[in-house]
Amino acid sequence: xxxxxxxxxxxxxxxxxxxxxxxxxxxxxxxxxxxxxxxxxxxxxxxxxxxxxxxxxxxxxxxxxxxxxxxxxxxxxxxxxxxxxxxxxxxxxxxxxxxxxxxxxxxxxxxxxxxxxxxxxxxxxxxxxxxxxxxxxxxxxxxxxxxxxxxxxxxxxxxxxxxxxxxxxxxxxxxxxxxxxxxxxxxxxxxxxxxxxxxxxxxxxxxxxxxxxxxxxxxxxxxxxxxxxxxxxxxxxxxxxxxxxxxxxxxxxxxxxxxxx
Numbered sequence: 488x489x490x491x492x493x494x495x496x497x498x499x500x501x502x503x504x505x506x507x508x509x510x511x512x513x514x515x516x517x518x519x520x521x522x523x524x525x526x527x528x529x530x531x532x533x534x535x536x537x538x539x540x541x542x543x544x545x546x547x548x549x550x551x552x553x554x555x556x557x558x559x560x561x562x563x564x565x566x567x568x569x570x571x572x573x574x575x576x577x578x579x580x581x582x583x584x585x586x587x588x589x590x591x592x593x594x595x596x597x598x599x600x601x602x603x604x605x606x607x608x609x610x611x612x613x614x615x616x617x618x619x620x621x622x623x624x625x626x627x628x629x630x631x632x633x634x635x636x637x638x639x640x641x642x643x644x645x646x647x648x649x650x651x652x653x654x655x656x657x658x659x660x661x662x663x664x665x666x667x668x669x670x671x672x673x674x675x676x677x678x679x680x681x682x683x684x685x686x687x688x689x690x691x692x693x694x695x696x697x698x699x700x701x702x703x704x705x706x707x708x709x710x711x712x713x714x715x716x717x718x719x720x721x722x723x724x725x726x727x728x729x730x731x732x733x734x735x736x737x738x739x740x741x742x743x744x745x746x747x748x
Contacts, residue, residue, distance in 0.1 A: 493518065493526050494535075495564060501536060501545055502565040508542035535562070564594045570704040570728030571595045575602040577726045577747055578667055578702055584610050586664045589692055592619035592648030593669035595702045600625060607632055616661060618649040618688070636661070643682070650684045655691050666696035672710040673703050675742050678719055679712035686714035698723040705731040719744055 488496070496516055500507055512523050527543055530536045536543045575598040582588065582603060590596045600615070600622050607613075607630045617623060618638040626635045640654030668689055670678040678701060680686050693699045693716070701722045708731065719725070724745035731748065739746050 488516075488518070490526065490529075493522070494530055497523075497526060497530065497543075498535060498562075498565045499568065501543060502568050506542060506544040511542070564597070566594075567704050567706060567728070568598075570706075570730060571598040572602070573728040573748075574702050574704060574726050575599040578700065579603055579606060581665065581700060582610070582613070585612050587614040587616065587662055589658070589663045589666035589668075589696060590615055590617045590619060590622055591666075591668040591689065591692070592617075592621070592646050593702070594621075595669040595704065596667050597621050597625070599667055599702060604630070604633075616658075616663060618654050620647045620649070641684075643684070646682060646685060648685070650682075650688050654688055658688070658691050658695055661695075663692070663696040664698070666692050666699040667702055668692060668699060668716075669702050670707060670712075670716060672712040673701070673707045673719065673725070674709065674711060675719060675739055675744065677715040678703075678717060678722075680714050680716055681712050683714050686716050689716045693717045693721055701725045704728045705735075708735050 493516065497512060500512065500515060509520055509523055509527070512518070513520050516523070527536065527538060531538050534546055537546045571594065574595055578599045579602050590600050597619065604625070610632050613632060614634045614636060615622070615626065616636040616638065618640060620642070623635070623637045626633065629635055638649055638654045638657045640649035641651040643650050671681050672679040680689065699722050701719070701724070703725060705728055708727070720743060724747055725739065726747045729748060736746050
């Protein structure tokens with residue numbers, strides 16, 4: 488594993504257990520103690536974890552987090568991890584053999600792809616199209632049943648994705664049977680992102696795919712961001728986690744929006 492991959496695993500474990508020891512990390516990751524200590528020291532310097540006499544724990548919520556790109560991505564990855572895994576488990580049920588899937592660069596969709604890989608033996612032929620740096624790395628050595636098509640473009644380190652005119656033109660030339668995307672914010676009328684080129688690209692994905700599913704945990708609902716991607720009603724459905732309030736579900740169902748849990 489690379490340093491970033493090890494850091495991601497450590498934060499995932501810590502997010503599950505809130506506290507763990509070096510020996511527990513050593514056993515679970517099969518990595519030497521000196522390497523783990525170096526990784527822990529680096530994460531502690533970036534305020535992503537706190538060292539104590541018994542091991543490590545999550546930082547208090549009032550700590551100022553490091554603003555580096557890797558720190559922000561890792562934090563998004565572990566935020567509401569349980570909810571994202573619930574969403575991933577539901578989304579995988581929508582995949583059929585011979586599908587051509589688009590997967591965006593969100594951390595929620597990343598969990599969906601990981602779940603799909605866990606179940607790859609159920610499929611004989613899947614194609615995954617993505618502009619996500621993380622997903623492209625995850626599929627660097629895909630199983631025989633999966634074909635990866637990576638989209639080019641200008642790399643955006645904040646989103647860990649390839650965007651811009653090259654990516655837009657590429658998506659226009661491909662047939663996508665099912666697209667799975669997320670958003671920074673979801674309202675009953677529209678879904679949003681904080682990045683203009685991101686909005687432009689995802690709007691093209693929604694337009695060209697046979698069907699598109701929105702994967703969004705409960706924290707994204709009834710909020711706003713800067714740039715609209717598309718209407719919420721444009722999606723075949725919205726998949727969320729078990730913490731989405733019943734009142735919110737009722738509101739979206741009343742607006743004709745299919746919500747799955």
